[in-house]
Amino acid sequence: MHVLSPQASSASSADPFQLERLAEELASRELSHPAQADLQDGASHDLPIYIPLSHENPFLSAENFDVEEFLLSRSHTSLQDLRTELRNYLATLKEELVKLINDDYEAFISLSTDLREEGDRLVGLKIPLSALKSQIAISKAELRAIQNEIMQKLEQRTVIREEKALLHLLLKISESVTRLESLLSITNPSQDEETIEYERFKVSSISTSLENTDERSIANKAKHLNRAAVEYTQLLYHASKARSENCAFVDEIQWKIDRIQSSLSSDLDALFASTLSAIAGDVKLSELEKSKILPDLTECIRTYDVLGLWRDAEEILRSEVMRPFIRKTVFTGALSAPHSPLLPHTPFRSSMGTGFPHSSSTIPPRTPFTPFTAFSTQQSAFPSALGKTKSPYSRLLDNNDDPLAKLYTQILRFVERDFSSIMDTAEKVCIKSRASTGPLQVGGLENGRNRDGVGFDIMANVIWHELGKAIMDDLGGMVFASGRPDEFRKNYEITQAFIRSLDFMAPSAQAVQSMRSHPVYSMFEKRWQLPVYFQMRWKEIVSKVEEALALPVELSDNLTMTADSLITPQATAIWVALTACWSAEIYIPELSYRFWRLTLQLLSRYRVWLNDVVQDNIHGFLNSSNTINTGKISEANTRSPTPGLSEKPSIEAFAADESTLVKYVSFVADIKTLQSSTMTLWHEEICMMLPDPDEQDEQEEEPKPQDALENAVGAISALIIPISNTIIAILTERCIVSLNAVKKIRTDLRAKANKQLPTEPHPWIPSILRPLKVFFGTSGKSGVGAVLKAEYLVPWSSRVFENVCEKYIAHVSTLKKAEESLRRLKRGAKSTTFSLFGSANPKDDEGRDEERIRIQLILDVEALRKDAETLGIIPGNSEAFTALSNLVQNDEPQESS
Incomplete structure (x- = not known):
């Protein structure tokens, strides 16, 4: 239901059927339809063509008539028209059928007339067929008999031919036996006397002819035997063929074949032996x-x-x-x-017992002038x-x-x-x-020989x-x-x-x-017995290593250390054992994997021994002194020392620390030297001595030998960390001893009659990092750690400097707290806050003393910074030094926990 506006109501009164609206809708519908659009663009549509029903219609001539498809193809035709078309087509079919019958009726009638009395004629034809069949059977039997007779004749001829071939083969065998017997001068005891005399005459004539010719004496004998060998191989081939036919003749003359073989072999052996x-x-x-x-x-x-x-x-x-x-x-x-x-x-030449023809005039042998030796x-x-x-x-x-x-x-x-x-x-x-x-078979002969x-x-x-x-x-x-x-x-x-x-x-x-x-x-x-040899070498190498590892680690304080040599006897023994495994006097290629396993075992044994020594020394160091063990200042060490304890280490403690430093520096130097030397030994000798891994081992992704060696060396190098921590702890302890003078700055400045502002740092500032310089030998003298100077000077000095700055902060914080407590005692409870480093009135003596202390601390910290730079330290990278610099320059007191 539409609600029309006043304008629409007025328009409807003018156009009550709304024809204009309907025309517009029709136009818009036609424009939206694709066919209409094509018509507007100039395209044309073909009207459906009416095709009457006929024999050529595909739906009527199909093997299986489909009603639905036929009706769909005639969808443009109404049912009444379709029924009319079908009735017309039916009438056409009837007319054609009648026409066919009328056209072929005369043929049908003449066919029936022509077939009259044909049955009697067919019966008459059957009468001679039985006689013909019997005659054909008789002829077939006769032909089969003739064929069987021909096949029998052919089979007889085949047997005769095979027997003839076998007889020829037996004749060849007999002739080969006779020929070989004559060639090898073998007499037959069953022959009559005339044959024996003839054979003897023949053999004697052959031997006489051979003796008369010098050039044919040896060569003819060898060729003679070669010819007999070729003939004998042919005889064996023919005998094997005859034996496959079960010929008794071969069994009868087998003794002759064996005799020929024996004679030929003996003659050949004699000739070969005489020639050799x-x-x-x-x-x-x-x-x-x-x-x-x-x-x-x-x-x-x-x-x-x-x-x-x-x-x-x-x-x-x-x-x-x-x-x-x-x-x-x-x-x-x-x-x-x-x-x-x-x-x-x-x-x-010589004529003594050669057995070969030689010249009548011979020259006696003479010894050569230059004697022959085995090495000439x-x-x-x-x-x-x-x-x-x-x-x-x-x-x-x-x-x-x-x-x-x-x-x-x-x-x-x-x-x-x-x-x-x-x-x-x-x-x-x-x-x-x-x-x-012929060509060699696969897996058969190779270079004239097979397996x-x-x-x-x-x-x-x-x-x-x-x-x-x-x-x-x-x-x-x-x-x-x-x-x-x-x-x-x-x-x-x-x-x-x-x-x-x-x-x-x-x-x-x-x-x-x-x-x-x-x-x-x-x-x-x-x-x-290579395993026995390896066990003896293993015992020899390992016993020396264990003897060296059982010795105590005692080194002189004045020990000369170099970066290219091992220091401790234990490391020296390990290196000697490693080189011994691959030395030319001990190594055997067949025992390469055994020596490789021993190499890894030696490195593991040194790591275990070194770890035990380091752990024992660390525990002893922690139990004997209250000092730093990890390279970092602990909270207990940042507090003021307990009264009554000595602020300086005793002579015995200093000597013990010095011995520990010498020992640990030796360990670090030996580890670095052993690491580089071992890898050099791998690249120069071991990798070339070990056999190449098999492809199957590579597919199984087993660890490579170089990786195993690097892991073993890396496990030893990992011990440098705890050793370095202990060395840094000892050096830190020595460096912070001089910081005890920070607690006396207030007393010294207040006791001076000269109240001028300080312009120079304290003379004890250079002594703070002097233990580091002495340790690394930067002061000109040879130090304990000089051998590690190139690699560990900067990292170890930076860590010690960090610890010293933390201790310095603790001392300054303690001094600050003391000054604050003294100020409160003198002035009582006042509202204003006293500032230790604040800008006080210059006329006030107390404020002037505080200013002098602050300036002195600034000068000392600056001098410490310059002294640290001489060791390669970058103070700006140190958090503790930055905090210390901010602390001494700050005019407000900072509460410390």
Whole structure:
């Protein structure tokens, strides 16, 4: 319901239907509608298109007719119109259906006419089908029989082919056996006499032809055996294939194969042994003969590798070369017997027992003019060893006069002379043979050798096997002398240098690994008993430290102190023990973590001892004197001294304090020196001696060694705080002794006949801080704390100055209270307040005395400030001095609690 105004009522009377208002609302509604806005902007709307119903309508041709979708698509059509459209569409469908029937009616009629009597014809066609089926079955059976017969023939031919191949294989085996027997001159006892005579003639002709040619004598023998080895490997391959076919022939001739293997192995061993004896033995050969023998040695090694008889070759090397040398060199009294130098093979020809062809005219051997020694330039029978660089670790052995070092040097010379080229040749042969057989498998061969024992291991199975056992059996009591740590350490260092020299001579890294994983090497390492050595060193180091820590700390007052040296014998003993752990005479790399733990234990032990000493001295200091113990003036010490007590310390107390100062300064100096020296020792030696941490340890976030060392040193440095507090307390006590003269200022000024205002401070003012100057040696004389002057002069002097100012304030406050009490006694209870430092009448004597006292105090405090500045103190930063300056300059008395 609207309440119309008079203007609205008048307008309604003029326009009773409100047409104008309705027109305005319609216009505004049309403008607000988006479609109307688009029309105003010039846009046009398309009217809905009427699409009649047909077969192409998507809603009618859909697989599933949806009524709702169809009705929504015809929403612009009324229901009556829609019904009319549907009826029209139905009529159209009927007309089309009738038309289709009429069009195809003739075809339907002709189809029925054409199919007449077709049933009889189909029945007639079924009659010959059974006969055809039986004939097809018969043909199929015949074809299957023919196929089975063909398959049987093929299987028979396959069996025959396999039997033929097996026969060919057996023929190859028989021919290989016969060929090997002829090559190795093996006679068959079952052969008839003619065959035996023929074989003998054949062998004799072969041997005669070989003897007639000098160049073919040795080389042909080695190549002959190599050819036999290749043939033998083929024989084994063919025999394994035949054995997989369960051939009885292989079992029948197995004794021949074993005999061939035995003959080939024995001939090869004999040739290899004779070659080694000719080269590495005492027989002297010419360079031409050696150059002919060296290829034969290589051929023997290659033959051993082809046969897989690496251990047999190593056994010959042990028995023919290494073992005789070890027996002559390493024996029970080898370290006490004089060592003869290891002579190289003399490059002169000789006809004595060589067993090889030589010239008819020989020159007798002559001794060289320059004698050969174990430390002279090395000569080798092998050309490849002449240019081989000597191990850098052998310098420790060359420059050592120890018998064990000389023995090891002799062994190294022998190994380098007689085994270097053999090991290199064996390594090259293994690498070449494995490369020719195909690519190396992952986890298999490496450098011609794998972990299953394939390949030569001369360093481990020949050299170290004999050498390690000889050292343990014959020299174990002297080399592994763990009960004598100095001798044990020297022997261990020399032995490790010797082992590293052997590693340097190894042909490959795998050879070094094989040597270090050898059972003899493991036994050799266990014989050292390194934990026993560490226990003896630990007892030796710790006992000296405990003896030093058990001594009383007694130092001379005139002790000369320097910043670069330790003062107390206890700190010196700790430092000697720390350096001993990492010294070259004691340290062993395998015990690095044990010595590292001992280092931390020594620092912890010194901290505990120092803490006990400091605590005992602090308690004794507190019980023997009523003084400052924390570097701050306590409330009890700010009060006036008890009457009857001496204001100056006794001679005994002064001597005790002086001894404490000397002791504590020594402690602080030792702590600083030990801290810097320990960290220097870490950066220069320890960090390089400790092994690198594993990646697993780094992932576990374990504390680093440097952090542990810094924590241990920091724990010792933390004791400087209580020590500094005690030193500051003693120095404060000495400085405040001179402040007792403040109580006599009033008496001295009142007793003087001269009532002039003072212009100079008291002569005792410089004596207040004189103990500090004497302590740090700033007055020209060497003081107790001169060694700490550079680092602790300013901080300690500032704290002492703070305490002195607090004590000074206490004395001035006491003087102020006394003057106030005296004024009240003289003047009685008056309303005016007496001022000690106030501006009194100059004619009044009492006020003049107070003025003189105030000026004197100001002069004294100013003189104290200047004296403090000479020590590097900044008085403006001191709260106590600021309060003291304000107190002496203030003309109003301040009540003090």
